[in-house]
Amino acid sequence: MATRVTFIGAGNMASAIIGGMIESGHSPSSITATSPSDAFLAPVHERYGIHTNTDNVAAVAQADVVVLAVKPQIMKEVCEGLASVVQQRRPLLISVAAGLDAETLEAWLGGDLAIVRCMPNTPALVGAGASGLYANAKVSDEQRTLATELMEAVGLVAWVEEEPLLDAVTAVSGSGPAYFFLMFEAMEEAGVRLGLPAETARRLAMQTALGAAKMAMASDKPPEELRRNVMSPGGTTERAVSRLEQGGLRQLMAEAMEECAERAREMAAELGKR
Numbered sequence: 067m068a069t070r071v072t073f074i075g076a077g078n079m080a081s082a083i084i085g086g087m088i089e090s091g092h093s094p095s096s097i098t099a100t101s102p103s104d105a106f107l108a109p110v111h112e113r114y115g116i117h118t119n120t121d122n123v124a125a126v127a128q129a130d131v132v133v134l135a136v137k138p139q140i141m142k143e144v145c146e147g148l149a150s151v152v153q154q155r156r157p158l159l160i161s162v163a164a165g166l167d168a169e170t171l172e173a174w175l176g177g178d179l180a181i182v183r184c185m186p187n188t189p190a191l192v193g194a195g196a197s198g199l200y201a202n203a204k205v206s207d208e209q210r211t212l213a214t215e216l217m218e219a220v221g222l223v224a225w226v227e228e229e230p231l232l233d234a235v236t237a238v239s240g241s242g243p244a245y246f247f248l249m250f251e252a253m254e255e256a257g258v259r260l261g262l263p264a265e266t267a268r269r270l271a272m273q274t275a276l277g278a279a280k281m282a283m284a285s286d287k288p289p290e291e292l293r294r295n296v297m298s299p300g301g302t303t304e305r306a307v308s309r310l311e312q313g314g315l316r317q318l319m320a321e322a323m324e325e326c327a328e329r330a331r332e333m334a335a336e337l338g339k340r
């Protein structure tokens with residue numbers, strides 16, 4: 067029988083993973099999503115044909131894998147409500163919440179449990195996600211494989227062996243799509259200032275990002291060399307890139323990503339002691 071996966075929460079991240087799983091051939095009948103609100107459940111049910119349930123406990127009672135996909139701020143309440151069914155059923159637990167560490171989650175769920183922490187990103191929706199995974203000591207090799215298979219269905223998987231590194235994963239890929247979306251906004255605005263229709267500037271910017279990512283992934287050359295290949299000496303790209311360097315792009319990225327990881331640590335401290 068297919069592995070039965072229950073998502074607690076049916077928001078942006080859960081829907082992205084569910085959409086990607088179905089796209090990659092996972093049977094909708096083996097997936098359930100929960101939410102206290104039908105407003106979140108109706109769209110995922112209609113779009114993907116999965117089971118939905120407003121009762122978390124009933125949905126977990128049938129599950130082999132439980133993906134905890136609610137906001138970190140309500141995770142304690144959700145976990146405590148699930149502790150008894152989880153202790154009975156003992157599914158593999160996968161938390162996608164930023165910050166919250168495995169020890170805290172395990173304690174909220176009643177202790178002695180196999181927990182995988184996963185930091186995914188929303189491009190999972192189109193099968194192009196990037197997830198960092200960490201397993202606590204109770205996760206078996208078989209369960210690691212299961213978590214890998216689940217998340218590989220929606221994109222790239224990278225395991226980290228030290229839990230704090232998930233905050234770095236959050237800074238690179240969990241929050242990363244937003245950096246690129248911001249870049250698209252900025253490139254579109256600048257393209258419009260240079261006279262292009264907004265739609266044309268947007269489509270050119272996105273296709274360029276896609277092309278650059280595909281090319282860099284297919285190449286054995288480092289990004290620096292690929293960049294230099296675009297920069298003809300004395301040409302246009304050199305002028306643009308030196309403006310970005312003068313403006314401190316690298317330092318700005320370093321600072322933004324440090325802030326991101328710091329916020330994940332703060333959230334863990336704030337929420338863990340509740």
Ligand SMILES: NC(=O)C1=CN([C@@H]2O[C@H](COP(=O)(O)OP(=O)(O)OC[C@H]3O[C@@H](n4cnc5c(N)ncnc54)[C@H](O)[C@@H]3O)[C@@H](O)[C@H]2O)C=CC1
Binds near residue numbers: 079103140144164240
């Ligand atoms: N949005 C993103 O790009 C990413 C989000 N995450 C993590 O994913 C988690 C969810 O984030 P989003 O999907 O963005 O939030 P969201 O607000 O879109 O979704 C949260 C979902 O939880 C449901 N919910 C609320 N109370 C509940 C309860 N008591 N029982 C069951 N479901 C309940 C809501 O109805 C909603 O469906 C967070 O912990 C976040 O840190 C991780 C990586 C990326």
Ligand SMILES: O=C(O)[C@@H]1CCC=N1
Binds near residue numbers: 164236240241
């Ligand atoms: O912004 C957040 O807190 C979540 C975690 C990573 C992406 N979105």
